[in-house]
Amino acid sequence: MNNRPLPDGLSEADLLGGLARMAEVVGKKWVILEPEAGLTAYYDTQSTLPISASMPSGAVAPANTDELQKVVKIANEIGIPLWTISCGKNIGYGGPAPRKPGTLVLDLKRMNRILEVNVESAYVVVEPGVSYLQLYEHLQKNNIPLWIDCAAPAWGSVLGNAMERGGGYTPYGDHWMMQCGLEVVLADGTLFRTGMGAMENSNTWNLFKYGYGPYIDGIFTQSNFGIATKMGVWLMPEPPGVKPYMITFPREEDLHQIIEIMRPLKVPGVMQNAAVLSNLIWEGAISTTRDRYYRGDGPMPESARQKMAADLELGAWNMTSSLYGPPAVIDTLWQVIEESFSQVKGARIYLADDRAGDPGWEYRKKLMRGQPNMTEFSLLNWTGGGHVDFSPVAPMTGDEAMNLFNICQSNAHEFGFDYVAEFFGGWRQMVQVFMLLFDPEDADQRERANQLFSVLIREAAANGYGEYRTNLSFMDEVAATYDFNDGALWKVHQKIKRALDPKGILAPGKQGIWPL
Amino acid sequence: MGVKGLLGGVLLVAVGLNGQVAADEYEQGRELYRFYCSHCHNPGEGHPGTQMLASKKGVEQSVIREQQLPAEYIRTVVRRGLLEMAPFRPTEFNDAQLDELIKYLRADQP
Structure with a gap:
């Protein structure tokens, strides 16, 4: 006997009956029901909420599309809700876990051709x-x-x-x-x-x-x-040439000038890839640990941050980007970029061979060549592994960047957390990802992180910023901020939902869209 | 012409599919480690698992390949996760493969 959460309106016998039929399709070993059989690997271990808030009833893993169709038909017939995952690594946004406890995870990892x-x-x-x-x-x-x-x-x-x-x-x-x-x-x-x-x-x-x-x-x-x-x-x-560069900027308030320089380079495509602007702690946490600079509670004080910046040759903001193409094109574009950002007082430029041995710069260079690695997870070590990502979108202007930065940093500090963030310069917009890092084994920190996230959603929305994506725990709250004309867009989503999935078996609650 | 074809999934089964005999008894575990673990747990900077263990347990105990960790401990951490390490599901590698991984992790250094 276990305390398996069940989907709404289903008895355990209904669920197990459906799973037995699914097992005939996918093979018994690919219906995973018990913690000892590996169901624990479907939990979200890094949430602000307890595991029970998103605990699945089980998981089923078809090997191909034919099996998948059969599984979905069985689920639809019985009314078993399915939460689809592919590689299941949507970490920081919920990992492999479903929005609602009791949902069956439909794990497509075996479909890997x-x-x-x-x-x-x-x-x-x-x-x-x-x-x-x-x-x-x-x-x-x-x-x-x-x-x-x-x-x-x-x-x-x-x-x-x-x-x-x-x-x-x-x-x-x-x-x-x-x-x-x-x-x-x-x-x-x-x-x-x-x-x-x-x-x-x-x-x-x-x-x-x-x-x-x-x-x-x-x-x-x-x-x-x-x-x-x-x-x-x-x-x-593969391009004929690549020129990655990193530019550090010493002061927090430089953010305004950086973004004002960035926009006219991004809109016409002089800057060709994402202009990633990470703050001191994001960049520094790749190569060091918090306790080397500060062992106290609450956010790291300014004095410790300054020491860290000096030791690691980092700025309050650190931009990484790259140029691609024939060398003559790269050289021409680089002149513009170098001149533009050099206007920021104290800006320091690093090229590919600089910063030897800095794992932060090494992994950035790899990512800008599409070479996958795991180095960015080093920054989760900062406080012990728990994290949720707060990802609002804002206009790419200096005023908006400073406003968003101030909202996030001041609230983070007030709730006792470090501000660890990246701005991604897009075509005309920017996304700020504030990685809210907490110790998942500290119940008080989890609770404070949970409260902080809701405050940020509300304050961001009041300033016109909406999230482009969010963690399971906050999908409804973020959906509610999309409130034009009494939330008309989500009502359209509900109509599409009803037409395509009238029994509401697919991913209930995803992005705040629920079965009626 | 495009390169087309049905290319079987994850490389770890490549050895078996090719019908080749494993070169040594650790081959499957070594390949699982390389694909799934090494990017976080190899020695040196840029490896978050190694960095975390160094800060929690000291540099001497930071590289899992050198620790002879108990088999049950490895099994639990793999399936339940630990701190920033997210767990691995049976669809990534099944229990028999996990046994091979554990055998490799616990083997004397080649």
């Missing part, structure tokens, strides 16, 4: 379980001169991260922009392909995004309307 690599047109078609590292090693092993673009952790899913609209560090860093062609299974088991893939003998499924008629790929991202089973992903051909 690289279905096509097209060198000529530079794309791949992958299944959900293909990780960045797997795809990278496959291209390397076969001497294929194409780059991947990875999120920082190597174990993430190529498809899954794009479905969450995550980002990376090469010029192909907007993962959803580089998606072309989806295959989707609906709650009733229907399978279809989007765009040109809707033609039986299409030869442009992964070359032309928009197809004919309504363009619907986007409604399957960050949603619970269907399950993506295949995705085309454009890859960047």
Whole structure:
């Protein structure tokens, strides 16, 4: 007997009956029900809330699309809610765990085939379980001169991260922009392909995004309307030249001038990839630990931060970016970039061979070449591993950057946490990721982190900033901030939900979309 | 021409699929370690697992390949996670593969 959480309205007998039928499809060993059988690996261990808040009833892992369709049909017939994961490494946003306790995790990691690599047109078609590292090693092993673009952790899913609209560090860093062609299974088991893939003998499924008629790929991202089973992903051909650079800026208030310089370089594409601006602690935590500078409670004092900056040759802000292309193009663009950022008093420029032995600069250079690694997790060591990411979007202006920075840092300090953050300069907007780090074994810290996150959602929204993505625990709260015309957009989402998944079995609560 | 084809999943099964005999009894565990563990647990900077263990237990005990950790301890940490290490699911490597990984982790240094 165990205390397995159950989905709403289902008895344990109903659930187990359904799982027995699923086991006939996928094989008994791929229905994982007991903690000892590995169900513990489906818990979110890094949340501000206890594990029970997102504990699944079990997990089922089909090996292919045919098995997946059969599993979904059984779930739909009985009313078993399914939470789909691909590689299950959405760490900081909930990991592999479902929004609601009792939901059955539909684990697609076994569907891990690289279905096509097209060198000529530079794309791949992958299944959900293909990780960045797997795809990278496959291209390397076969001497294929194409780059991947990875999120920082190597174990993430190529498809899954794009479905969450995550980002990376090469010029192909907007993962959803580089998606072309989806295959989707609906709650009733229907399978279809989007765009040109809707033609039986299409030869442009992964070359032309928009197809004919309504363009619907986007409604399957960050949603619970269907399950993506295949995705085309454009890859960047290896460029003839690369020039990574890092520029440090000494003062917190430099943020205003940096962003004002950045925008006119980003909008026309002089800066080609994400302009990543990380603060002192983010960059420093890669190579050092907190207790070397401060052992007290509460946020690290200014004096300790200054010592750390001096020791590590870091600024209050540290920008990493890169240029790509023929050397003559790189040289020309570099002149503009160097002159522009040198206007900030005290700016220091580092190129590829500088900062020898700095693991922070080493992993940045790898990421900007699409070489997956795990180094960024070093910064989770800062307080012991718990973290939730607060990711609001703001206009790319100096005033807005300072405002957002002040909201986040002052609240973080008030609640006793360090401000550890990165600004990602996009095309016209920027995303600030504040990594709220806490000790998951300290109940008081968890509670304070939980309260702080809600305060940040509210204050950000009052200033016009909405989150682009959020942790399971805050999906409803963030959805409620999208309140134009009495929350009309979420009412549209509910209508689509009802049409495509009337019994509401797919990922209940994802991004605040619930079955009616 | 594009390179097309159905390319079987994770490399760790490549040895088996090719029908080759493992070169030594640690081969599967070594490959699992390389693919899933080494990026966090190899010696040296830039490896978050090693950094964390160095700060908690000291540099001498920071590299898991050198620790002869108890098998049950490894099994528990892998399936439940620890601190910033997220757990690994049976769909990433199953219990038989986990046994091979443990055998490799506990083996004397080659």
